[in-house]
Amino acid sequence: AERTTEPLMATAAHSISPNWTVALDAASSRWYYVNNSTRTTQWNWPDDVPKPEINVEDIQFAKDPTSGKIYYAEGTSTTWDVPTAVVAAHVAGLSEASSPKASSPASPSPKAKAAASGAGGPAAAPAAPGAPAAPAAPGAGSTVFGFSDQMKAAWMDVLLSAKEEAELYISNRNAKFSRLQQFKVKQAERREKEQERKAAEAKAEAAEAEEDKILQEQEAKRTMMDLLEVEVPPPPAESKSMEEYASSYLQLNRKGLFRSATTVDKLLTFKNSLISMALHDFGAASSDLTATATQMWKNVLGFIGERSSGKDTDGHAEKIVKVALHAPEELRDEVYVQLIKAATGNDSPASELRAWGLMGVVSGAFAPSTTLRPYFESFCYSAMTSNAPSETGEPGVHEFARYVIGRIAKVVKLGPRREVPTAAEISACASLLPVVVRVDLLDGGFEFGAATSWTTPHDLKEQMCDLMGIAEPNRECFAIYEMTPKLEERYLEPDERILDLVSYWQRLHDETEKKSSDGGVNNTYKLVLKVHLYHDVVPDPATHKPDEAAEKLMWVQACYDVVSERYPATAEHCLEVATLNRQAEAPGIPPTDKDLARYFPAKLATGIQRKALMVEFAEGMKAHADKTPSECREAVMKIVRSWRVYGSTFFYCTCSMSTSLPEEVFLAVNPQGILIIDFENKKMVSQYSYTEIPTWGHSGTSFVLHVGNLLKQSKLYFNTEMGAEINQLVRAYIARSISVSA
Template sequence: MEKILSHKNDTIRTSLCQLNGDLAQEAVQSFRNITGYMGDRSTTKGAVDHSLKLLNNMLLAPEDLRDEVYCQIIKQTTKNPSVDSNIKGWELLAILAGSFPPGEELKPYVMHHCAAEHGRRHSNPKVRDYAVYVLHRIKKVCRLGPRREIPTPVEIEATRRLLPLNVRVSFLDDRYITLPVDSWSTAKELEGRCAKMLGIKDGTPFALYEVSTEEEERVLEPEERILDLVAYWTRLETDERTRKGKMANIEEFRFVYKVRLFLDVPDDDVAGVHLMYIQATHDVVDARYPCTDNDSITLAALQVQEEHGDYPGPLGPNPLTGKVSKYIAKKYLEEKGEDVLEDSITKLYQKLTGYSKREARLSYLDYVKAWKIYGSAYFFAEPQSNREFPSAVVLAINSKGILVVDPDTKDYLAEYTYNNVVTWGHSQNSFVVVTGNITRRVKVYFRTEQGKEMNSIVRAYVEKLMARSEAGDT
């Protein structure tokens, strides 16, 4: 038995555990990948290639085969006479522990193997580091479950070096930060790190989004694993380039940290106010809100004041020259012309002399908050059994309620304030709002595939309103 459970250079003829014929053959191939990675046998493939093949075979494999692979690596890291091979074995164990868990019965044996190696007096220092690292990863993978995607080569290399992987998180003003993540970092955890790095006091209004170069976006679920998303994007890119060619323009993705819930942020939360301001300027210039000419000019002047400070005078360079498109929505620029708008904005900009950066931001936010449509998340939907609405509408959900908007005329067709909403709900392809009172209620159904996100946003706003109401009562 001791010989069976100890390192060997030769390949195995059948599985270590009792498996059926097909799985036993897969187990033999897995052992070849393990020994190839560890350098126990000569091979033309690199170590990372062996690990990727092993992970690919294990991604959808049954638990019995996954446990077999854990047993094989434990075998190869037991009484291994080669220092280099042993280190490689522990590297591979760390990689696997970042991808799928051992079964409940095997888990204590894997944990014991790690703890025993760490406690061994004459153990190689590097192996001891791996043992602690694997112990930590086993606990996490058993709690969170297997990965959905095969780790990227970059993630595998970081794991081999016992290092986190840095990911870029962008903002709407083209700035970005890089933050460390590991195989188990979730969207919720990364949101917390973003808020902490920026100095935001309350991160509730903000969330991480997946944003594509085709301007499609979705908010990340709290428990989504960041590196699974990165691996998914990498796989999509590889498939697209294989199909279209290396130089083809393909859809790419990035993480964006921005406003999800347009809640009131205290003025003393400087970082939070700044992010709300960035969102507001982006949405105005992107024409997400219907603005009058006066609105556009006023907001542009405030934005220039916030960014550049006081007007430099007739002899100084006007920061608006050649850059009006940065502050004005494209449709207004096309209607009025750049020279006319530059002149109008400059006249108001001159009157803002003395406004500090903070005052300009707060004034901008106060201006847009007065709009009924401010802070709306937009969802296309099809009203069901309702003759009052056209066949397609836009539901604009914000902190005040739900607006039904005509997508062509931009007219408000109906408004459901939260005070009048009795309940609401969703299914996979619908969203429903119930308004009225105890004696009379009206249900309005909408067909949409975004019901889950709509439901989540409404719930968040209603819960916030209820919390404020309770706080006021006390």
């Protein structure tokens, strides 16, 4: 190691005897002595302590080139600490009143040089001293009793450097602890910020959940109200006044015995009194129509609450529509003009709104004549623009007038109602609300939908798909069916009106009650959501995830078809399907006798082998105990899809112009083709894939199949009233197969 003159490490306090300790006074840079027994201090070397004699030349110091630290060598030993003898000799030397003159430091002795160069630094690095000091190299031949000025200066440098190093060490340590403290502070800040972030996220999630709840409620209300939104045509270019219409078509000569003329304003302003003659001039047919018109005015007064009677409020509206729906056009116009009169100049806001509500009911049943229509629409537009939109959330004149205008446009386009609205529909229309209808599911569940006078089965099906979360591509698989009290199903055409059908059911119910004294007769009709097209369910294109809602409905339909014996399944298949369905719906729970009727066809559930069937049912449940509900449903679908008749819609037909087919057959239309099944023995006579059917045709009383190929074909004629529905199914399946193959 290279000899250095850099400061050496020194201790600030050092014991020179059992009773005495030497220390450096930082202020004066002088050494002082502390009596450990008496705890007194003095500047001079203690008299009872002999001064050490040492040749400092024998102790050398040098800098380690690797670590840059100073180490000491005496003989063959090395150390990082300043030797005690050096410190004691040094202090003793500084304590002398006089010192020899400074002499240049001598080179290390050969022995010290060898030790310094051969050692290569201390063999093992001792721990750093608590208060390091760095003395300069001792002078040549110096002794502890005769330090030179140069030596004194060197040792003073050692002390000053030790102080600087100590301050640097303390500074570094403080900096280290400061960084640690800063780290802890930052860590605490991060933890606090993380807690604040999590709290903010939780608050945001709660707020979002609350907002979603509010939006869902608003969406539900908006969905219901959107059904009431009808397209409102623009106002006519030329406004028509009722004064002009009245002067031409109303009967103004009606005062007193001599029928003196009244004004249009008086005639069309509301007055809570009966009328003795119709508002219109009916001419030669006035006798019968006038009597009906005056009775209608009584019903108008009863509906708006200005006249009491034994009939309930909605009953008055029902009677008006019932009489006018199939009445001459003049009487329909009389109803509209009477409603204008009831809503004009009415001092009672509640009575006025009831009059507008009755207009809403009537405008959805039939339209005014082409003569009255522009005048009536101008009246409604004037009411809508002169009244501000309601701010209370309840409909006002503005909302009712807009509603009536839209309904008039709709009924003109689609035609009048076939049936008289039910009391529920009348009440809903008069309050600007849709009618709530129930849609049953084949598993015993149900959903509620909203319908207006114009809602079709397609509209209602779309509502159900929205509620159940069925993806768009799979919605065409489902449709709304009518189910009769005898469990007969009828596919509802997409353009039928749901509320007309409900009104028809109500009429049948009322007629049955009148004819039958047995109040227990089941005459309940239902709307049912069923599978209509047995396409394969595809994933939701928006999420690329399986459409679980559509798949479940397909499974429910398959279960229903097996239990209702729509498919000619074997007893073994029925048992396998039943155990899988029971495991899917109630995993791990042993079946009971009541489950037989739910999961098996009636011929098995009520047969003489019920006990044996129950045992097999329970054993089958155990065999599928390790399957999840979804796995059970998949297994059921795999079984039923293996049947040739799966997905078939059956149509009863009679055959004509064919000697090879039975007289009565079922046409079974499914995604793969058309099966012809003998009506008597339920055996399949023939089957044709869609590739074997180049074309087909239908009429109101027949359906024709062309089977073969483009070069050679044969025609099969079937007599049926379901030709249009068969045609629709065949077209849908062929279109789907073409799109999939493309």
